[in-house]
Amino acid sequence: MLKLKNVDIFYGKIHAVKRLSLHVSRGDIVALIGANGAGKTTLLRAISGLLKCNSGSIFFDEIDIAKQTSDKIVTLGVSHVPERGLVFKPLSVEDNLVLGSYPRYSLKNRNLIKVDMEQIYTMFPVLKDRRKQLAGTLSGGEQQMLAIGRALMAKPKLLLLDEPSMGLAPLIVKDILRLIVELRDKYGLTVLLVEQNARSALKIANTGYVLETGRIMLEGPADDLLMNRDVQRAYLGRDLDAGFQ
Amino acid sequence: MYWEAVKECMNKEDLEQLQLEMLQSTLSRVYMNVPFYKKKFDELGIDPDDFRSLDDLKKLPFTTKEDLRNSYPYGMFAVPLREVVRVQASSGTTGMPTVVGYTKNDIKNWSNLVARVLTAGGVTQNDIVQIAFDYGLFTGAFGLHYGAERIGASVIPISSGNTRQQVKLMQDFRTTALICTPTFALSIAETIAEMEINVNSLSLKYGLFGAEPWSEAVRQELQEKLKIVATDNYGLSEVMGPGVAGECIERNGLHINEDHFIVEVVDPETLEPVPAGKTGELVITTLTKEAFPVIRFRTRDLTRMIPEPCPCGRTFARIGKVMGRTDDMIKVKGANVFPSQIEAVLCEIEGTEPHFQIVIDRKGSVDELTVLVEVSESIFFDQMKQQREFIDLIKTRLADELGITVEVKLVDKKSLERFEGKAKRVIERRNL
Numbered sequence: 001m002l003k004l005k006n007v008d009i010f011y012g013k014i015h016a017v018k019r020l021s022l023h024v025s026r027g028d029i030v031a032l033i034g035a036n037g038a039g040k041t042t043l044l045r046a047i048s049g050l051l052k053c054n055s056g057s058i059f060f061d062e063i064d065i066a067k068q069t070s071d072k073i074v075t076l077g078v079s080h081v082p083e084r085g086l087v088f089k090p091l092s093v094e095d096n097l098v099l100g101s102y103p104r105y106s107l108k109n110r111n112l113i114k115v116d117m118e119q120i121y122t123m124f125p126v127l128k129d130r131r132k133q134l135a136g137t138l139s140g141g142e143q144q145m146l147a148i149g150r151a152l153m154a155k156p157k158l159l160l161l162d163e164p165s166m167g168l169a170p171l172i173v174k175d176i177l178r179l180i181v182e183l184r185d186k187y188g189l190t191v192l193l194v195e196q197n198a199r200s201a202l203k204i205a206n207t208g209y210v211l212e213t214g215r216i217m218l219e220g221p222a223d224d225l226l227m228n229r230d231v232q233r234a235y236l237g238r239d240l241d242a243g244f245q
Numbered sequence: 246m247y248w249e250a251v252k253e254c255m256n257k258e259d260l261e262q263l264q265l266e267m268l269q270s271t272l273s274r275v276y277m278n279v280p281f282y283k284k285k286f287d288e289l290g291i292d293p294d295d296f297r298s299l300d301d302l303k304k305l306p307f308t309t310k311e312d313l314r315n316s317y318p319y320g321m322f323a324v325p326l327r328e329v330v331r332v333q334a335s336s337g338t339t340g341m342p343t344v345v346g347y348t349k350n351d352i353k354n355w356s357n358l359v360a361r362v363l364t365a366g367g368v369t370q371n372d373i374v375q376i377a378f379d380y381g382l383f384t385g386a387f388g389l390h391y392g393a394e395r396i397g398a399s400v401i402p403i404s405s406g407n408t409r410q411q412v413k414l415m416q417d418f419r420t421t422a423l424i425c426t427p428t429f430a431l432s433i434a435e436t437i438a439e440m441e442i443n444v445n446s447l448s449l450k451y452g453l454f455g456a457e458p459w460s461e462a463v464r465q466e467l468q469e470k471l472k473i474v475a476t477d478n479y480g481l482s483e484v485m486g487p488g489v490a491g492e493c494i495e496r497n498g499l500h501i502n503e504d505h506f507i508v509e510v511v512d513p514e515t516l517e518p519v520p521a522g523k524t525g526e527l528v529i530t531t532l533t534k535e536a537f538p539v540i541r542f543r544t545r546d547l548t549r550m551i552p553e554p555c556p557c558g559r560t561f562a563r564i565g566k567v568m569g570r571t572d573d574m575i576k577v578k579g580a581n582v583f584p585s586q587i588e589a590v591l592c593e594i595e596g597t598e599p600h601f602q603i604v605i606d607r608k609g610s611v612d613e614l615t616v617l618v619e620v621s622e623s624i625f626f627d628q629m630k631q632q633r634e635f636i637d638l639i640k641t642r643l644a645d646e647l648g649i650t651v652e653v654k655l656v657d658k659k660s661l662e663r664f665e666g667k668a669k670r671v672i673e674r675r676n677l
Contacts, residue, residue, distance in 0.1 A: 003262055005262070005265065006297045018294050019269065019294055019295075019296070019297055021262070021265050021266040021269055022266060023259075023262050023263070023266065215269075215270075215273045215294070216266065216269060216270045216273070217270055217273050217274055217277075218270055218274070219266055219267065219270055220350075220533065224350045224353070224354075227349050227350055227353075228348075228350060228535065229324065229328045229348070230324070
């Protein structure tokens, strides 16, 4: 569904993403893990057209989107949930959701969009309770759910999730992850998940990539990555040396 | 029957994407973790970050058996030893052993890839698999053992040797699949006949043979004598062990597990790629190995790519049966001769046994190649004329195949040494 080949991205002189190749198959959750500054967010921004690659190709369903604008990419079926959600705080929950449907909003579609919104409310009952509340008054976890709900309103085929667990309490993280699995299993959505919380991400993912200073160092089935000692040491916080001291 | 249909039947475009990704990450990893590759790449001015297409593989240096030996024992490992859960060594068919290691994931992948090969050869969870490879440092037995267990078959880890015991257990345990070298399988077939056991009373259905070159003629012979479907499988410890490639029951070439290995066929002299279908040396790059990745490893095995698709539905490319090793190649009278060629000729001639030995000697400045051939009882040694005609027939056939004249000597049945593992066919008496 998504295929990147030899993508290079520079910030001025800094080579942030290096000849990176990656693919996401339909119906999979793919985890992209790596330390701070490895280039994870940069890569997601390139896929959704928020920044341009210096070279390489990005194919989404056989269409080269590397040079497309973000709005075009959204209408093709790629939605991006940025880090920390970035909901529109002064607007109500409901207005945030309506804004998510912007690419397909029209008088004719109004009723369809209402139906979709109900579906989002079924998925996140808490949002329904707070539909009239300003988004800025929601808790961190609720804001993250709203951000995901807003992205879903564009009816994406591929969801790009940037650190959905960031800054959230462990219990809330669990809820969010369960929701991501549900999106795949129930709604057939494909997800590219960027996470610092490598263990949780790999536990729900089908496959994973390990990004280090702009390069993919490892890729494979998520179970294999969880078993890989390099991954364990660097990203899963397991102190492998402790046993030897 | 497929073990992993999604992988084994994947389309070419997806496969190439996967190979490119894996190769790029493998290069980044070996450059960072294996001093040998870092040094080599630096010397040649190769930056792994410049690797952008599968065609770029041609620009990378080869890894030779010599390189592995120079790194004895652990120099080529890409992970610290504490992450290695298994150490094996090459069977040392030629010279000093080379040491290879496996992480937990490597063992998992290994089991899975062998499971694919076994499934392709007909084995299912209902089979009783007799593994008559030598358990030990040699990778053959363990790899096939893991694969068979992975499938859920019942494994009999009998190891090699003691042919009569093999036959007895085969009978008592109702073995349905035999796994060993083709040479040992021939020996087992011979023993079954000797013990006057009716092959039809056995439960054998499949034979998966490997670890040495064998001809189509030997396949025919094994299939007839043991009443089995005999398939070839290929692997080598330096790359992983068995599970690199294997035949499906179509028996027309070995499917390479291309999502884990990239293979090339090159001219052993010029090291340039040979055109598709032409014979050359097989070169393998690993894509998923964690402990012991190799880049463009020269296997010294001679084979060819089969570009046509296989009727079985697997999309992975095939290699032909391995003809021999570059270092098995005997240079006599200016010609290149492989023991497998001689074997194929002998199998076609009524009255000979597929047991033979090649003696190379030098008389004055002329090389002389003598083939010692075992004959079946039906040949009458007292009838000189018939015997001479028979020898002449073998000589003519061999000359046609090899392009040089050779000497042939007939010897009694069972007078040549029998091998439980890989056969040693060539006796070199020249002082080269």
